[in-house]
Amino acid sequence: MKYLVVVFCMILFSCGSGERVSKEVFDEVNKNMEVKRLTEAEILQKAMIWGDSISTQAQGQLVSALTKAIADGGPEGAIEFCNVKALPILGEVGEANGIEIRRASNRFRKPSDKPTEQEKPILEAYEYNAENNIASDPNIQKIEGGETYLYTKAIVIPGAFCLSCHGDPTSEISPKTLEKINALYPEDKATGHRIGDLRGMWSLKIPKSEVVKRM
Ligand code: HEC
Known part of the structure; x- marks a missing residue:
């Protein structure tokens, strides 16, 4: 009888511990599948x-x-188009x-394209x-913590x-186009550019969670 109890305990113990180990392994596998390390x-x-590809795509669409x-x-008609459409196109992207x-x-x-404090040094x-x-x-x-x-x-x-639309206002931009620019953008600073000039920069705020979602 005493012998039987010992055997019974051994079976219980082995089953119990066996089950515990396999559950740990099971949990670990699950965790690895869920949390991408x-x-x-x-x-x-x-x-x-990703930032590079989105900005290239946005540039292409514009x-x-x-x-x-x-x-x-x-060009003079396109000024109005840009005035109305540039922001919504970027909004959609x-x-x-x-x-x-x-x-x-x-x-x-566009005055709202003035750099923010964060963008200025870059x-x-x-x-x-x-x-x-x-x-x-x-x-x-990294920004925002x-x-x-x-x-x-x-x-x-x-x-x-x-x-x-961004070149020399006396020789490259037509008077009609210039008139439209001045009417819609009285503060315009975006003329007088030459090929190779820096016109500005793309600025994308990408949440880390959106990046991880796509990995
Ligand atoms: C038909 C005229 C026209 C042409 C051509 C044009 N742009 Fe513009 N551009 C505009 C207008 C109008 C805006 C203001 C858009 C707005 O109101 O959102 C603008 C705004 C921009 C801005 C945003 C910064 C700012 O000054 O507000 C950049 C950058 C820019 N243009 C670059 C370019 C580049 C690079 C090209 C050539 C590939 C180009 N543009 C060709 C009319 C033009």
Whole structure:
């Protein structure tokens, strides 16, 4: 009888402990599947690639809408188009990706494109580089306690296409276009540019959670 009790206890113990181990293993596997173990560096790298692709996509959308507007109504007609449509186009890109996207410039056309305190030092670095013929790399940094990334990329005037609205006001911008610009943007600082000039920068606020979601 005594012998039987010992055997019974051994079975109980082995079953109990066996069950405990397998549950731990089970939990661990589950945890690994649920919580992607990503390092900060991996998330930052992904945010950088993603920021680059979103800003490239936004640039493409603006340029193709602008090209169509110029074909329909000439540069002077396209001024009105930009005035009304540039922000909603960027708004849509931002919403689709769960981020905030805008352009900032010290030589702004739209007053709301004036740089924020956060953007100012980065924009100044891009300006310094442009003045000294140094190429600017995109930049990414943590803001808002580390839960959001600020991705920025310099916008350089790539070609003559931009000059019909951002070039020399006496020779490259037509009087009609200039009139429209002055009427809609009385504070405009965005003329007198040449090819290769820094026009401003892309500025994207990317929540870390949105980056992780996509990894
Ligand atoms: C048809 C005229 C036109 C052309 C061509 C044009 N832009 Fe603009 N651009 C505008 C207008 C108008 C705004 C203000 C948009 C707004 O109200 O949101 C603007 C704003 C911008 C801004 C935002 C910063 C600011 O000054 O407010 C950047 C950056 C910019 N343009 C870059 C370019 C580049 C680069 C090109 C060439 C690829 C280009 N633009 C071609 C009319 C033009």
